Amino acid sequence: MKSLNSKLLENKNNKMSQIQEEIKRINNGLPQGVRLVAISKFHPAEAIEEAYEAGQRIFGESHVQELQQKVELLPKDIEWHFIGHLQTNKVKYIAPYIKLIHSVDSIKLLQEIDKQAKKVGRIIPILIQLHIAEEETKFGFTIEECRNLLTTQDWSEYPNVQISGLMCMATNTDNMEQVRREFRTVHEFFVEMKASCTNLTSFTELSMGMSHDYPIALEEGSTLIRVGSKIFGERDYSKG
Ligand SMILES: *Cc1c(COP(=O)(O)O)cnc(C)c1O
Numbered sequence: 057m058k059s060l061n062s063k064l065l066e067n068k069n070n071k072m073s074q075i076q077e078e079i080k081r082i083n084n085g086l087p088q089g090v091r092l093v094a095i096s097k098f099h100p101a102e103a104i105e106e107a108y109e110a111g112q113r114i115f116g117e118s119h120v121q122e123l124q125q126k127v128e129l130l131p132k133d134i135e136w137h138f139i140g141h142l143q144t145n146k147v148k149y150i151a152p153y154i155k156l157i158h159s160v161d162s163i164k165l166l167q168e169i170d171k172q173a174k175k176v177g178r179i180i181p182i183l184i185q186l187h188i189a190e191e192e193t194k195f196g197f198t199i200e201e202c203r204n205l206l207t208t209q210d211w212s213e214y215p216n217v218q219i220s221g222l223m224c225m226a227t228n229t230d231n232m233e234q235v236r237r238e239f240r241t242v243h244e245f246f247v248e249m250k251a252s253c254t255n256l257t258s259f260t261e262l263s264m265g266m267s268h269d270y271p272i273a274l275e276e277g278s279t280l281i282r283v284g285s286k287i288f289g290e291r292d293y294s295k296g
Contacts, residue, residue, distance in 0.1 A: 075103060076110035078287045083111070086281075087274060093137050093158075093263070095284030097122065098291035101129045107287065108134065116158070116282055120146040127153065139223075139282055141195050144168040151175065157182045158223040158263050158282070161195040163205070166217060173216035181220040183263055186245075188238050189227040196224070199245050206249050211256065221261030221279070222246050226269055235269050239276035246277070 082092055093116040096104045104115060108131060117123040118140025127136060135155040142157065144165055150157075151172035160166055160182045173180040184205070187196035197205060202222070211219065224242045226235040246262045253259055265273025267286035274281065285291065 074289075075106045075287055079107050079110040079112045082270075082281075082283060082287070090274065090279050090281065093139070093280055093282045094287055095139065095266075095282050096126070096288060097140070097284065099284075099288045101126055103288050104130055104134075114155075116284075120149050124149060147172045148175075151178065151180065154180060156220065156261075158280075159183070159185045159195070161185045161187075161197065166214060170214040170216045179216050179218050181218045181258070183221050183223040183261060184219065186222055186224040186242060188224045188242055190229075191227065199241070203245070203249070206253050206256070218258045219256055220258050221263065222249070223263035223280075225266070226264070226273075232269070232272060236272050236276060239264055239269075239273050239278070243277040 079092075079094065086092060091114060092112070093114050094104075094107050094112050095116045095118075096107070097116070097118045104126065107115070113133065114135045114137060116137040116139040117126065118138070120142070123136060123138070127134075136150075136153060137156045137158060138150060138154055139158045141161065142159055142165060147165070147168045151169070157169065157180065160169070166182070169180055169182060184202055185196035186202055187198055206219070222242065222245070224238070226238045229235065242264060243262060249256075250259055261279050262277060263280040263282060264276075264278045265271075265281040265283070267283050270278070270281040270283055
């Protein structure tokens with residue numbers, strides 16, 4: 057009979073290898089030039105380590121304090137992305153290291169990122185978050201606002217941010233045709249902006265697709281998928 061300890065260890069290894077298998081499976085299925093952002097919010101540092109051991113280097117978090125704690129604990133060559141609503145008074149904490157902020161949803165936030173990036177001598181890559189989903193609670197610019205922003209803004213006013221593309225979330229629905237339509241609309245807009253903002257040479261990333269809809273997002277031209285629960289399991293919010 058196995059000891060309790062070896063059973064626990066076995067369970068742990070089984071669970072962990074699921075994370076690794078999922079990381080490998082998703083990465084193997086990505087078209088060239090598309091990257092996986094493993095969304096690790098509400099999951100412990102150990103789960104991230106498992107994914108790291110499977111070769112994953114890009115992780116996304118949505119809460120500044122949780123991110124700070126994980127950055128302390130985990131390997132230094134991880135690329136941390138920020139994906140949640142970011143309050144301006146918290147930008148300073150992540151400015152020294154954040155690799156990409158997906159969720160810029162106001163000019164005020166853009167200005168603050170520029171200011172804090174300058175202080176630490178960096179140019180921080182960011183994505184403009186579009187509000188495309190039907191839900192009222194989601195943050196972001198409408199397509200009209202974003203077109204206006206991208207085509208009329210004098211980007212030289214923000215030398216310490218690099219506008220790297222767009223991010224969106226589709227409506228949370230089982231209607232996959234609707235999800236596809238939304239992704240397609242955003243991709244068409246992305247192509248339009250790439251063509252018209254020729255001075256924005258960094259405008260190359262389209263962040264769309266989560267656990268339940270990333271295969272559709274890939275078909276519709278995503279370059280960054282943000283997958284959490286499919287890799288790490290359901291989130292335990294009680295520990296957040
Ligand atoms: C939590 C989150 C994800 C990941 O969602 P899953 O359904 O767990 O894959 C992706 N994008 C954003 C903005 C999120 O907040």
